[in-house]
Amino acid sequence: MFNKYIINFVLLFKGVFVRFGVDPNQLRIILTTKMKMDDRRPNVYNQQRQKQKKEVNHSSWLTMFFLGITGLFFTALLVIAKQPFVGHTIYFSAFMVMLAITLISDFTSVLIDVRDNYIILPRPVSDSTFTISRILHIGIHTTKMALAISLSGMIYSFIWEGPIASLVFILEVFIATVLSIFLVNIIYLIVLKVTSPQKFKDFISYFQIIFSVLIFAAYYTLPRLMTASTLQNFEIKSIKILAIVPPVWIAALHEMAVNFKSTDLLTVAYALLAVFSPVLSLYLVVKVLAPGFNQKLSSISGSGDDGTIISSEGKGASKGFMNVLAKSLAPDPIENAGFKLTWLLSSRYRDFKVKVYPSFAYVPVYFVYFGFIGKKGSISENWQSLLSGDMYILLIYLTSFVLTTVLQYVSLTEKYKASWIFFTTPHQQPGKILAGMFKAVITKYYVPYFLVVSIFSLTFWGTKVINDLILAFMVGIIYGLLVAVFQVKGLPFSQPINIKKGGRTFITFFIMLIPIAFGFLHNWAAKWETVIWISAALMTLFAWISFASYKKETWESLEMAD
Known part of the structure; x- marks a missing residue:
């Protein structure tokens, strides 16, 4: 039911899609099917139903629920930190890491999965409809995940900091989401350009292993290390190396919204980086890294090892x-x-x-x-x-x-x-x-x-x-x-x-x-x-x-x- 509302909202802009040669009816069918498949895809959150051999439904919504609980813990960082700049920097660092991990775990089933080529392309579906449907599917999937993580933060920002701060918070979430997608894509695109499809799948596996270890370590160590006194006495601007960290740029937007009168030139520079970095990241992906990407994806999908590594062991x-x-x-x-x-x-x-x-x-x-x-x-x-x-x-x-x-x-x-x-x-x-x-x-x-x-x-x-x-x-x-x-x-x-x-x-x-x-x-x-x-x-x-x-x-x- 919720998927239906999402698709109806997307199709409010069907006039724009038609101008690009998209068939709205075909677009609705493709998106409905893709989102239904997402809800039936097994994941770590519905393993119990899999073991009981029950039909898996609403998988993506269950994932959103657990991400929402995770986001609730992230929001506690905003409460603990008395300095908004520090709180938002740490919050969006955690937000981007969590979203990136989720995207990486879903990458093979959402982006790398090109099996729909064999189903849709032989039928009378235009290239525009096919391409837009894939972009919208990835966008909807990512938006659902980002919204689940950030919803509690939005509510906190609206109640305790006011409507202007909450609007800026939504902008921060959008920028953090775009940059997370960019970072994941740029890593994968670079790896695709220098490795074979087989090595790429191995890379994804080891990446998941490393991140699962990092999450486990962070869960047990960070809460004890990150005490309230530590956050209150932490001064971000004094650490010059943090100038290259995107969450610092994003936090500068909030700093300008709540402390505009005392904003210094460095904060303004960070805020400008936050505004223009998504545009630059999109340009780099489309113009520099994207050429030949679809062919690489097809070769990955067609490699057909299905979870098997051709190991040197045994030779x-x-x-x-x-x-x-x-x-x-x-x-x-x-x-x-x-x-x-x-x-x-x-x-x-x-x-x-x-x-x-x-x-x-x-x-x-x-x-x-x-x-x-x-x-x-x-x-x-x-x-x-x-x-x-x-x-x-x-x-x-x-x-x-x-x-x-x-x-x-x-x-x-x-x-x-x-x-x-x-x-x-x-x-x-x-x-x-x-x-x-x-x-x-x-x-x-x-x-x-x-x-x-x-x-x-x-x-x-x-x-x-x-x-x-x-x-x-x-x-x-x-x-x-x-x-x-x-x-x-x-x-x-x-x-x-x-x-x-x-x-x-x-x-x-x-x-x-x-x-x-x-x-x-x-x-x-x-x-x-x-x-x-x-x-x-x-x-x-x-x-x-x-x-x-x-x-x-x-x-x-x-x-x-x-």
Whole structure:
């Protein structure tokens, strides 16, 4: 219904569109279809409905709702900051980053998706109608996202600062939106010009990984660092390097609106940059970067890898290294096959990397959060306090949660139908395939990560932590086995992403408590070296017995895809 009102509003300007050779009726049909597809597109906010295999509707509006909640937190920055210039600079910095992230995540389905070429172009639709419909679709999509983030800020500005300030705020939102689109486009256009379509898709994936880590880190650290006193004592104009930051230009517009009499020349210069920068950005995109862009988009859409990376892994030296590991760690032929398949496919599937890789950055973020954020004293004093305590125990136990993410996704893929090979080969021992899968996950992800953390711990806490590292590693192995037994009910990359996994919430919660409980017990018993060594030996024995049992998993214990 809301989409209908939006389209009706757009078509109020159909007289202008007709002058450009656009058919209004065709434009209405195309926009209606595109927006309906947007509402049915799966995203992170409606995963629960996907898992329950229910029809997804109003997807874009659900996204807007969560963006609106995010915008509410951004508005709190305007309230905290007593200086409007500072508040608006920080607000629009957060606004532009959030909008850019949203656009990047939607880029492949909104802009890069050129499948409508095959549906619309063979029909009697003019180039003008087709081009305008695409521009309007992108514009409507972006406007909805920008409005969701900024709505609470607009309301605050109108109530507490008056109608003039609220009108200027709307202008600020428009400029910030245009500049966000420009920044995203200029990055993508430059990458498109210097890379292949395959590398471009990899770039998008790694970009999403980096930004998801940044959001996670900002969520845990910025609220504690950005206290009210910090914002009140912060002086933007004294930091010359900030003159190149667009949010500073945008904030200058608001400064002129509310403090016009005391406005200095530098603020006027920033405001002029804010007004003219969208015009300049549009010129650069259209005249300098856009030529050949459609051909590049078509080549991306036609590359057809569908989420698969052609990895160098499995070739040359990489293949030799993997084969040596597989032969040494999984000598059984069936187990060896499970090891190799898991190792190679985890390197090829782009969606798997996007979901798993951010979790490796969460551990240092949590370590910094618990070790430094909110603590009194300087950073050096807090660091010395860490070195004199047992904080390394928290760090090494946090690594076990990386296994949760890897094992959670190691059996899931959109290309699950290719797993028919598991069920047609003459064997009745799926447990051996699972054992090979588990060994590959441990060897490829957990061991290298734990090794890095161990080197860090040994460097700063000394050799006294060796037995602690051994105990924590074996507890992590046991935890991983429990996750594999109770949560991973499929062979490697053999299940659809939306498979229903109900009825195991309590078990999952209980399993997650195990490393937490062991961590507390370990911290309490750390002063008794002998106890730690004995515990490490017992955990090693228990891990060996548990793995031997895991190898005996049968077909009846697995969940099969439909």
